Amino acid sequence: MNDVGIRCRNCDTEMLGNYCYGCGQRIVQRRLSLAEILWEFPGKVFSLERGLWLTFLALLVRPGQVCLDYVHGRRQIYVNPVSYFLIAASVQLASLWFTAPIVRQSVSQSLSAGRQNPAQAAAFERMDKILGGDSGAAMADVYLTVIVQAYTYLAVIAFAVPLALALWVFHRRCHYHFAELMVFSLYVTAQCLIVTAFTTPIFSRLGTVAQMLTAQGFYIFMAVWAHGRFFPPGVGRRFLTLSAMMFAMGCFFISIIMLFTLSWASYLIWLESRNIN
Numbered sequence: 001m002n003d004v005g006i007r008c009r010n011c012d013t014e015m016l017g018n019y020c021y022g023c024g025q026r027i028v029q030r031r032l033s034l035a036e037i038l039w040e041f042p043g044k045v046f047s048l049e050r051g052l053w054l055t056f057l058a059l060l061v062r063p064g065q066v067c068l069d070y071v072h073g074r075r076q077i078y079v080n081p082v083s084y085f086l087i088a089a090s091v092q093l094a095s096l097w098f099t100a101p102i103v104r105q106s107v108s109q110s111l112s113a114g115r116q117n118p119a120q121a122a123a124f125e126r127m128d129k130i131l132g133g134d135s136g137a138a139m140a141d142v143y144l145t146v147i148v149q150a151y152t153y154l155a156v157i158a159f160a161v162p163l164a165l166a167l168w169v170f171h172r173r174c175h176y177h178f179a180e181l182m183v184f185s186l187y188v189t190a191q192c193l194i195v196t197a198f199t200t201p202i203f204s205r206l207g208t209v210a211q212m213l214t215a216q217g218f219y220i221f222m223a224v225w226a227h228g229r230f231f232p233p234g235v236g237r238r239f240l241t242l243s244a245m246m247f248a249m250g251c252f253f254i255s256i257i258m259l260f261t262l263s264w265a266s267y268l269i270w271l272e273s274r275n276i277n
Contacts, residue, residue, distance in 0.1 A: 052087065055079040059191040063222065064229030067184040071176070081186035085160070088190035088197075092151045095197035096144075102201075104140045142267060146260045150252070151193065158255035159248050160185045166244035171231055185248075188226050192219045220245060 006027065007014050013022035020027070055078045058066045070078055079087070150158075164185040168178055176184075196215045203211040223245035227238050 051077075052079050052084075055084060056191070056194065059187060059226075062229065063188060063191065063226035064231070067187050067226065067230045070183050070187075071180045081183050081190070085156070085186045085190040085193075088193035089151050089155060092193045092197045093148060095200050096147060096151065099201050100144055104137075104144060138267070139264060142263050143260060146256060146263055149259065150256050154252070154255050154259070155189065155193070159252040160189045162251040163189065163244055163248035166247045167241065170240035170244055171237070174231060184226065184230055188222055192222050195222075216249065219249060 008020035008022060008027075011020060011023040013020050018027050055066070058078070066078060069075070070081065078084075160182065164178060164181040167181045167184065168176070171181075192215075195218055199214055199218070200211055203214045220242065223241050224238055227241040231237055231241060
């Protein structure tokens with residue numbers, strides 16, 4: 001126990017123990033040390049009692065219960081779903097940076113295979129003339145740029161939000177409102193981003209198709225696995241959750257195709273206008 005009269009340096013509440021009952025901060029009685037700074041971050045991230053590491057492990061073992069806990073007010077031990085999503089997006093972007101050469105080569109090879117098709121060969125030759133080089137490599141670079149955007153704002157707008165909306169439509173009898181379903185959507189999406197960030201470097205070496213199938217498979221599995229505890233049991237109910245995930249995946253892929261088409265068209269128009277000038 002601390003001495004009587006000591007006040008919290010964070011919120012100025014009188015301390016009645018080793019932790020402030022007003023804001024939860026631990027009592028501070030001495031000057032800050034370098035060791036304290038260095039140990040504070042891993043202590044919060046890898047703590048098994050609260051924080052990022054506990055949130056990650058809990059979402060692997062009992063994702064539905066984590067979402068239910070957060071909705072029902074047991075939030076102190078978990079990372080906020082928005083914060084967790086932003087961390088997950090950062091991990092996914094780091095993985096993409098690491099695998100960029102492999103992805104670029106795989107996409108270039110897939111596009112080069114299209115040159116064997118007489119109907120597409122003329123289009124590739126025309127783009128090669130505009131670019132003054134290999135259009136397949138340029139398209140791969142544009143694709144990577146689109147993917148970077150896909151795992152930032154598009155993952156929220158075109159995946160997490162459609163997933164929550166579909167769940168709201170399919171599970172209206174559960175009486176969850178949209179914000180509560182966004183908790184489920186953000187936690188599930190973020191967990192998928194983190195896990196696939198570590199599996200992508202492995203499966204991308206087997207080809208783009210293998211990597212995409214593996215990632216999609218985990219998203220589907222995660223939706224069905226997280227259904228338990230959060231939604232009522234039953235095969236029909238799980239099928240509705242699976243349908244919501246498939247809808248969100250469809251919205252996400254359509255948004256990527258649209259963004260890639262728009263980005264590539266804008267790039268070609270810019271090159272043509274530069275050549276004319």
